[in-house]
Amino acid sequence: MDIFLAAGSSLFLLIGSFLCLSGGLGLLRFPDFYTRMHAVGVTETLATAMILIGLMLQSPDALVLLKLMVILIMTLFISPTASHALAHAALQNNLVPKLNKQNDNEEVTPSNP
Amino acid sequence: MLHTFTLALSLSVFWLINSGHNSVLMLSLAALSITFVLYLAHRMDVVDHESQPVHLTRKxxxxxxxxxxxxxxxxxxxxxxxxxxxxxxxxxxxxxxxxxxxxxxxxxxxxxxxxxxxxxxxxxxxxxxxxxxxxxxxxxxxxxxxxxxxxxxxxxxx
Amino acid sequence: MLIAAILAVFIVMVIAIVRGFMGPTLYDRILAVNMFGTKTVLLISLLGFMMGRPEFLDIAIVYALINFISVVGVLRYSDSSVFKHHNKQK
Structure with missing residues (x-):
């Protein structure tokens, strides 16, 4: 039983680390602010969840498990709010996203008050 | 009233998870702090169906x-x-x-x-x-x- | 495997710092700081498990809250002129 828990935990931690590194690569590589936000979104949803689930499988008692769940739920509720606030502030202050050139038939030009 | 009750319940669960102590002194301090937070939340007028969406629980x-x-x-x-x-x-x-x-x-x-x-x-x-x-x-x-x-x-x- | 995860989180934190220094806009920097904060939460939890002291999780919870408050608090002032982004003429 223990060996399965340890193996599962290692697997989740490995997937989480890979997703984290991918998000970091995206943060370095993508061309503008809005696309970089999507890369950060990867590290804040699934990568965090995977690493925390990997830790949950190793937790010594129930209290630690519950605390890890609190951290996970908190991160999942907080991150969309923070990224919405950030994107809204950026668009409000004239930061125009770089858009794909082929599909400008229905793109929306941001209106600035 | 329902929303006050659910807020009190979730605050107690959060307190218990964070502390993990069960002595009488600690539990009475918990009751005190939860009452204080409930009072503050009522003063701020944030206890309603938007902060406590209990009607969605089933779905x-x-x-x-x-x-x-x-x-x-x-x-x-x-x-x-x-x-x-x-x-x-x-x-x-x-x-x-x-x-x-x-x-x-x-x-x-x-x-x-x-x-x-x-x-x-x-x-x-x-x-x-x-x-x-x-x-x-x-x-x-x-x-x-x-x-x-x-x-x-x-x-x-x- | 814990050590591998800690290394991965470390590398991502370094990348976030690099992006924070490179910019180019103010918003990229705030984004990098936000990401650095969430990765710190993960790093604290992982370190707590590696040292066998799960009490570190309390600090991680507090750090998650502080990180959120700091980002929203900075953006609260986004009406001020410091935040205005000037598009370079193409």
Whole structure:
């Protein structure tokens, strides 16, 4: 039983680390602010969840498990709010996203008050 | 009254998880602090169906299960395009129409869009959402309206 | 495997710092700081498990809250002129 828990935990931690590194690569590589936000979104949803689930499988008692769940739920509720606030502030202050050139038939030009 | 009760319940659970002590002194201190927080929340007038959406409880687990599936799928898509490089992405800005009637439904929908990587809600005006997407396909998926339909269903329950 | 995860989180934190220094806009920097904060939460939890002291999780919870408050608090002032982004003429 223990060996399965340890193996599962290692697997989740490995997937989480890979997703984290991918998000970091995206943060370095993508061309503008809005696309970089999507890369950060990867590290804040699934990568965090995977690493925390990997830790949950190793937790010594129930209290630690519950605390890890609190951290996970908190991160999942907080991150969309923070990224919405950030994107809204950026668009409000004239930061125009770089858009794909082929599909400008229905793109929306941001209106600035 | 119901909302006060659920707030007190969730605060007690949070306190117990954070402390893990069971002595009488600690529990009475917990009761004291929870009462104080309840008083503050009432003074700020934030205890209502928006901060404590208990009327959604029955339908939320099903929606969360579907949302987790969506999050995993879109994560795989975004990671694939990160490794494929800048030529493979097609950033798009577009408006999406939301069919929810209440504010809480709209907020759930907007947060669900932001939570799935690859799409971010930038602005909410009435029932128009301004959404930025990493890929053109994500916008097309949103326009098909499955998420919209599910959130509206969730909100109709009350 | 814990050590591998800690290394991965470390590398991502370094990347976030690099992006924070490179900019180019103010919003990229705020984004990098936000990401650095969430990765710190993960790092604290992982370190707590590696040292066998799960009490570190309390600090991680507090750090998650502080990180959120700091980002939203900075953006609260986004009406001020410091935040205005000037698009270069193409």
């Amino acid at each position: 939320l687990p099903g929606y969360y299960a579907w949302l987790i599936k969506e999050i995993i799928l879109s994560n795989i898509l975004v990671v694939k395009h990160i490794w494929l490089g800048n030529q493979s992405i097609s950033p798009t800005l577009s408006t999406i129409k939301a069919s929810q009637k209440t504010d809480i439904g709209k907020v759930i929908y907007a947060n669900s869009i932001t939570m799935t990587p690859g799409t971010i809600t930038i602005k909410l005006e009435g029932d128009q959402f301004l959404v930025h997407a990493l890929l053109r396909e994500s916008i097309d998926d949103l326009k098909k309206g499955e998420m919209d339909r599910r959130v509206t269903q969730l909100e109709d329950q009350c």
